[in-house]
Amino acid sequence: MSTETDTDAELNSAEPSRSASRPARDVERRIDRRSLLRPGDGPMVIFEGVTKRYGTDVVGLEDVSLSIEAGEFVFLVGPSGSGKSTFIRLLIKELDATEGTVIVGGRDLGKMRRSKVPYLRRGIGCVFQDFKLLPGRTIYENVAYALEVTGDAPRAIRRKVPEILSLTGLSDKSDRLPNELSGGEQQRVSIARAFVNHPRLLIADEPTGNLDPDTSIGIMQLLYRINRTGTTVIMATHDRDLVDKMQMRVVALEDGRLVRDERSASYATVEP
């Protein structure tokens, strides 16, 4: 794929090399924006005995405990209804755990005030199966919106958006509307938007669910390259081929329970 010509080195170096010449105030702002996720080498995500019930008897997650280190790439696998989406919605505090503790970037989400949630989300990039782009806005405006909400200066926005669009291979699409783009391109926009703030955690919920296998690989590569910059990536999927190909950490859920957590693993355990 021609848009994949950007190298990992480019993606890695893009941020530090520019921030060196950036005014100090701008840097301060960027740190402030992410302040809700505490920096450091500790675990990015900790689940401790997390249970989520909808109503009284519908179980979303049942007593899940795990820890995800900063910089990891984790596949969250399992059939539909196994609790993958619940897991992800707990991470961005769209839901609250019924029992147990969810800690993201050193923050206990159970103790976080509602009013802080927008600031939490600015530190987490989100990618969804249905892209969730703003329909009436161009690609450029969609990506810029994520920066507008953080109060970025117009000048910074004009610099960052073309930068991320070129990294995701969308430079020539910036004036198009989302519905004029293919599914794969829309998903790239959604990733560009999620990554434009350079979050320390990126969550992808079935990002390849609506895409054909070839396009899926492109998206996968993009997420992998983002992970190589040090960003923790959690990707929920049931794309068996993709998971098998990557051989990363796999967390498997079934009926809301954690049934497997393996490093460098495949989608399913190989039967002996």
Next chain:
Amino acid sequence: MRLGFFLREAVRSIRANVAISIAAIVTVMIAVFILGTFIPSYLYVQSTVNQQKSRLDLQVYVADAATTPEVAALQAEIVGLKDHGLVKGFTYVSKDEALQQFKSRLNDPSILNLLPNNPLPASFDVTPTDPSHNTQIAASLRASPAIDTTMPGNGISYAEQTANRLLSIARFIQYAGLGLIGVLLIAAVLLIGNTIRLSIFARRREVEVMRLVGATNWFIRWPFVIEGIICGVVGAVISVAALWVAKVLIVDPYVASSTDGLTKNQANTIGFASLAILLILAGGAVGAVGSGVTLRRFLKV
């Protein structure tokens, strides 16, 4: 607050949802037009009634035979009532003054020259602080020997029934008018709120996405509020223009050509400029509150 960005966002969403924006504007227009005709009418009627109320004086007729000390005692009693706050003021009208006043009301004053003497009694013209005190005032003065009991109302004349009827009409207009304005306002807010709800419902996915990328509630809300203000003010301005046309083409010529007392009396109503400002402010406020409140439902994180 980043006004420029929010303004651009508001204008964008108005342009992206032209049909719904027009619906909101028309709704405000109708509500404001109704309010704009009702408020001045209400104030006019109320002020007219108040003017009539203030004319409900008591006439205390003084007998020709009354001695000077008796008249002085009567006057002292009226002063006493004034001290009690029942009477606002009074004037003494002598027999001669009464005759002069009577003459001035006649087309042919010379007819009075036929009278052998002045038949009109002197009187105290007593203005109550409130017409509802009239009965009480009359009762406390009635015992005075200076009063000419051969005159109407046994010497103390006031339009008791007229006064009571006028007072109850005044009260009715006051409460009913305020109630009606209240109902109209509520109806306007609900109508506009409903229209805005449509607009927001059409964009609930957009609001969801905004929340997911970390927009605060106020960051999402401001453009909607500004949009509401713009629609409200535009609707109100159109309405005010229509009201002005109606005033110039219908009301002003009618008042100018009319000869009856009701339009001639200097009843206080609201000036058109103040009315216009009031209505435009109300339009903007209703738009802002309508969208701000309606959006709340979609902002629960």
